[in-house]
Amino acid sequence: MSTLVYINSRNGIAKNAYEAITYAKKLGQEVIAITTGNADDSVLATAGEYGASKVLVDRSVATDDAQQLTRVIANAVESTGANTVVFSNEIVAKSVAPRLSVRLKAGLISGAIAIPEGDTVKVNVFSGKAFGNVKINSDKKIISLLPNSIQPEQTGSACSVEEFNGNAGEAKIKLLETKKPEGEIPLPEAELVVSAGRGLKGPENWGMIEDLAKELGAATACSRPVADIGWRPHHEHVGQTGVAIRPNLYIAAGISGAIQHLAGVNGSKVIVVVNTDAEAPFFKAADYGVLGDAFEVIPRLTEAVKKFKASN
Amino acid sequence: MKILVCISKSPDTTSKIAFTDGDTKFDENGVQYIINPYDEWYALVRALELKEANGGTVTVITVGTAPDDAVIRKALAIGADDAVRIDAEPTDAYFVSMQIANHAKENGFELVMTGKETINYNGSQVGGMISEAMDLPFVSLASKMDIDGMTATLETEIVGGIQIIEVELPAVVSCAKGMAEQRIPNMRGIMAARTKPLNVVAPIEVEKLTSFNNYTMPPAKSACKMIDPENMDELVALLHQEAKVI
Ligand SMILES: Cc1cc2nc3c(=O)[nH]c(=O)nc-3n(C[C@H](O)[C@H](O)[C@H](O)COP(=O)(O)OP(=O)(O)OC[C@H]3O[C@@H](n4cnc5c(N)ncnc54)[C@H](O)[C@@H]3O)c2cc1C
Ligand SMILES: Nc1ncnc2c1ncn2[C@@H]1O[C@H](COP(=O)(O)O)[C@@H](O)[C@H]1O
Numbered sequence: 001m002s003t004l005v006y007i008n009s010r011n012g013i014a015k016n017a018y019e020a021i022t023y024a025k026k027l028g029q030e031v032i033a034i035t036t037g038n039a040d041d042s043v044l045a046t047a048g049e050y051g052a053s054k055v056l057v058d059r060s061v062a063t064d065d066a067q068q069l070t071r072v073i074a075n076a077v078e079s080t081g082a083n084t085v086v087f088s089n090e091i092v093a094k095s096v097a098p099r100l101s102v103r104l105k106a107g108l109i110s111g112a113i114a115i116p117e118g119d120t121v122k123v124n125v126f127s128g129k130a131f132g133n134v135k136i137n138s139d140k141k142i143i144s145l146l147p148n149s150i151q152p153e154q155t156g157s158a159c160s161v162e163e164f165n166g167n168a169g170e171a172k173i174k175l176l177e178t179k180k181p182e183g184e185i186p187l188p189e190a191e192l193v194v195s196a197g198r199g200l201k202g203p204e205n206w207g208m209i210e211d212l213a214k215e216l217g218a219a220t221a222c223s224r225p226v227a228d229i230g231w232r233p234h235h236e237h238v239g240q241t242g243v244a245i246r247p248n249l250y251i252a253a254g255i256s257g258a259i260q261h262l263a264g265v266n267g268s269k270v271i272v273v274v275n276t277d278a279e280a281p282f283f284k285a286a287d288y289g290v291l292g293d294a295f296e297v298i299p300r301l302t303e304a305v306k307k308f309k310a311s312n
Numbered sequence: 313m314k315i316l317v318c319i320s321k322s323p324d325t326t327s328k329i330a331f332t333d334g335d336t337k338f339d340e341n342g343v344q345y346i347i348n349p350y351d352e353w354y355a356l357v358r359a360l361e362l363k364e365a366n367g368g369t370v371t372v373i374t375v376g377t378a379p380d381d382a383v384i385r386k387a388l389a390i391g392a393d394d395a396v397r398i399d400a401e402p403t404d405a406y407f408v409s410m411q412i413a414n415h416a417k418e419n420g421f422e423l424v425m426t427g428k429e430t431i432n433y434n435g436s437q438v439g440g441m442i443s444e445a446m447d448l449p450f451v452s453l454a455s456k457m458d459i460d461g462m463t464a465t466l467e468t469e470i471v472g473g474i475q476i477i478e479v480e481l482p483a484v485v486s487c488a489k490g491m492a493e494q495r496i497p498n499m500r501g502i503m504a505a506r507t508k509p510l511n512v513v514a515p516i517e518v519e520k521l522t523s524f525n526n527y528t529m530p531p532a533k534s535a536c537k538m539i540d541p542e543n544m545d546e547l548v549a550l551l552h553q554e555a556k557v558i
Contacts, residue, residue: 011471014471064470065449066440066443066449066450066452067443067449067450070444089436090471091452091453091469091470091471094436094440094452094453095439095440095450095452095453095486096440097437097440098405098409098436098437098438098439098440098441098444099440099441099443099444099450100444101405101406101437101440101441101444101521102406102409102441102444102445103444105521106521107406107521107522108405108406108437108521108522109522110435110436110437111434111435120525122528124434125432125433125434125527126323126329126431126432126434127431127434128530129329129530130329130331130527130528130529130530131527131528131529131530132433132524132525132526132527133524133525133526133527133528134522134523134524134525135522135523135524135525136521136522137519137520137521137522137523138521172449172479172480172483173449173451173477173478173479174477174478174479175475175476175477176465176475176476176477176478177475177476178470178473178474178475178476179473179474179475179476180470180472180473181472181473184472185472186471186472186473187472188471188472189471189472192557192558216558234455234489234490235469235473235474237489240325240349240431241349241350241353241489242489244434248557249551249555249557249558259325259326260325260326263325263431269555269557270551270555270557272547272551273536283536284533284536285533286536287533287534287536287537287555288536288537288538288539288547288550288551288555289536289537289538289539290538290539290541290544290547291538291541292541293541296541297541297544300541300542300544301544301547301548303544304544304545304547304548305548305558307545307548308545308548308549308552308558312552
């Protein structure tokens with residue numbers, strides 16, 4: 001028996017794909033990766049370093065069309081005899097994994113945060129406020145791993161890459177245009193995030209947030225009201241109704257820490273809160289707190305990071 | 313155009329999360345249920361706007377039990393024409409999706425809209441599952457949608473950006489922030505909702521592919537370490553040496 005891992009290789013292979021391969025390897029069966037598109041063989045072969053024995057690539061599929069990807073993965077399950085499929089629960093997986101579940105009649109667990117114990121898998125529920133232990137009743141199983149839940153482990157060496165014809169069929173969704181802001185770090189993938197809220201008083205004050213983010217190599221985020229009034233773009237809004245993130249470090253300046261905001265950031269490994277109000281609820285969720293004015297603290301922090309980088 | 317909007321209930325976003333029965337059941341004591349915000353603010357309201365612009369009907373559907381009728385009436389008050397409740401406990405996404413797909417197929421809906429995810433289970437599963445069961449295209453995480461005849465143009469979230477796509481209906485669309493603005497029901501809507509049809513339908517036979525064993529709470533966070541606002545060098549040192557994140 002084997003485990004099939006879908007990896008998205010459109011813009012190189014992201015860290016969360018290596019996490020999924022590492023996770024699959026820990027399930028104890030042979031791991032085969034499946035991908036589409038035209039990434040170089042040398043890039044795809046790196047899947048072997050994390051435990052894949054080979055990578056299957058269907059080069060005829062150039063889009064993220066969920067219907068096409070579902071057919072390709074289902075055909076790969078058939079030809080490899082896999083009984084388990086692992087995804088990283090990123091945007092593409094969120095549309096493909098549920099379709100595959102229906103196509104294969106395989107139970108799907110999405111948002112897994114740990115290796116299965118027996119036949120149950122731990123998942124994030126209630127926006128990180130609790131965990132659920134879920135069991136898959138079907139023979140074939142699909143697990144979609146929450147990004148940044150485990151660390152990728154580089155244990156092996158490059159593997160072989162084989163062309164695969166997944167009979168993708170036609171794409172029914174026509175791509176007209178892609179818009180990506182130049183040079184920014186995409187928020188859902190960022191390991192470090194600097195975020196600010198209404199405490200910053202106005203959009204003209206975001207320069208210091210951007211400076212700190214740039215110095216750290218971090219992405220920028222914001223609270224909901226800040227996106228709603230148009231101080232910051234919508235895609236930066238984190239929380240219950242915005243993007244949910246799990247970076248290694250989340251720095252929040254001038255954000256009160258309302259429960260709906262915490263729901264999107266409480267998966268962060270380390271939280272730093274800068275606030276003038278000692279009673280701000282965010283301090284209860286923080287690892288490090290700075291009781292002070294963001295307008296003084298943030299530029300000072302940027303200087304300290306600069307100094308640290310110069311001496312390391 | 314016949315539009316079907318899938319709504320689920322979720323605990324009010326400020327609800328205390330606790331469990332009973334040996335941590336196997338969500339503790340509903342004192343919990344206020346609302347329509348899952350993504351379903352209400354984004355899917356339902358955009359469906360109503362599309363109907364207002366192009367004509368047609370908007371039906372809301374939920375898989376749930378009798379107490380959920382209160383949440384369904386709210387959707388009718390906001391402006392849906394009628395409602396369907398499939399009378400079953402929604403414990404597994406596959407089970408829920410098969411019920412909705414079956415109803416949508418039998419009743420010729422041309423557009424099925426869901427929310428991005430439920431804020432209690434955060435599964436993001438139901439929309440994709442419905443689309444596969446109906447063999448239709450699935451547009452996930454749409455933040456804008458317009459319709460011209462049977463062609464829909466949508467903006468969707470992708471990693472670190474957005475893309476603009478086109479799809480021929482029928483299709484299934486999951487809705488995220490940006491689609492529409494919240495609508496507060498007015499008195500006339502609330503009155504009208506009382507007499508709008510709410511059809512209770514028996515579920516079809518479907519197996520459950522997953523089951524919930526129990527819940528656990530995350531480990532308590534250790535106390536926050538306060539840092540002197542004058543001394544950011546100390547914070548940087550801690551982030552490097554103690555937290556090991558930079
Ligand atoms: C259903 C629902 C869903 C929601 N979803 C989200 C969501 O996804 N994301 C989200 O963020 N919110 C969400 N909210 C809104 C949420 O409840 C809060 O209203 C919001 O997070 C508050 O934003 P804020 O902290 O930026 O502003 P405020 O609450 O106004 O807080 C500003 C903070 O800045 C501090 N401050 C002021 N001046 C300074 C200074 N000079 N230096 C440092 N600190 C300063 C203040 O002490 C205060 O703590 C939702 C609400 C509802 C009802
Ligand atoms: N019990 C249900 N009845 C009707 N629609 C539902 C139900 N559960 C989920 N949905 C829809 O599916 C979307 C995604 O839910 P989920 O897969 O649970 O995250 C929700 O936003 C709803 O639109």
